[in-house]
Amino acid sequence: MVQEVTDSVLPMCDMAHRLNPSPKKGIPRIVEAVLALTGLVIASPLLGLGAILVALSSPGPILYRQERMGLHGRKFILYKFRSMRLNSSVLQVTAKNDGRVTWAGKFLRKTKIDELPELWNVLKGDMSVVGPRPEVERYVDLDNPLWKQVLTVRPGITDPVTLSLRNEEELLGKVKGDPEEFYLGVLQPLKLQGYVDYLGQRDAWRDFVVILWTIVVIIFPNKAPAFSFLASSTPPSPPKAEDLAGRT
Secondary structure, three states: OHHHHHHHHHHHHOOOOOOOOOOOOOOOHHHHHHHHHHHHHHOHHHHHHHHHHHHHHOOOOOEEEEEEEOHHHOEEEEEEEOOEOOOOOOOOOOOOOOOOEOHHHHHHHHHOHHHOOHHHHHHHOOOEEEOOOOOOHHHOOOOOHHHHHHOOOOOEEEOHHHHHOOOHHHHHHOOOOOHHHHHHHHHHHHHHHHHHHHHOOOOHHHHHHHHHHHHHHHHOHHHOOOOOOOOOOOOOOOOOHHHHOOOO
């Protein structure tokens, strides 16, 4: 499985450095702030559930705080529900069946509840709702033209690349070698090109469609949209009611 993915991904990575003249703007900042605040209020029961599960699963803080690279390379603290035991290794990638992840963490990561605290990052202005996923400093190459363009926008909670690679942990779990090496050598170049492609085409409508698809994929994991974000990052049309008919 991994070899098949590697064989198909590596040729795509050769297309790296396909840059766009300038990233386009998505949802206005004020609208994002309203969405984040509304999301925090609506998701408050899930936030409470997440906090309880983390507290029951293992000793330690409820929230996981980590420094990430943001707009123009400025560092910020990203907030998530803690899904791993304290004093886990410093490996930054997580594969399926990773022994560091608690029983509660597995549920939170599968349902994406662990990501909900990031709405606070959006409200603060550190992140956008839709945008490239933020990385830790040691995974960012400031000399890479793709990274230079990605860092001209705020990082986001979701984006077309994240939707397409929703099962990233499962893929990394099938790597026979070093998962971190596979991530940095194969997956990250693919993701970077996808980010840049989408940023060159984005607008507020496309961002809203990505948000809608993200909600659908969380509720119906098998409905992840299939599209090549390397060839074209234009998201699929909004999901229709009949597309979800018969799914529970």
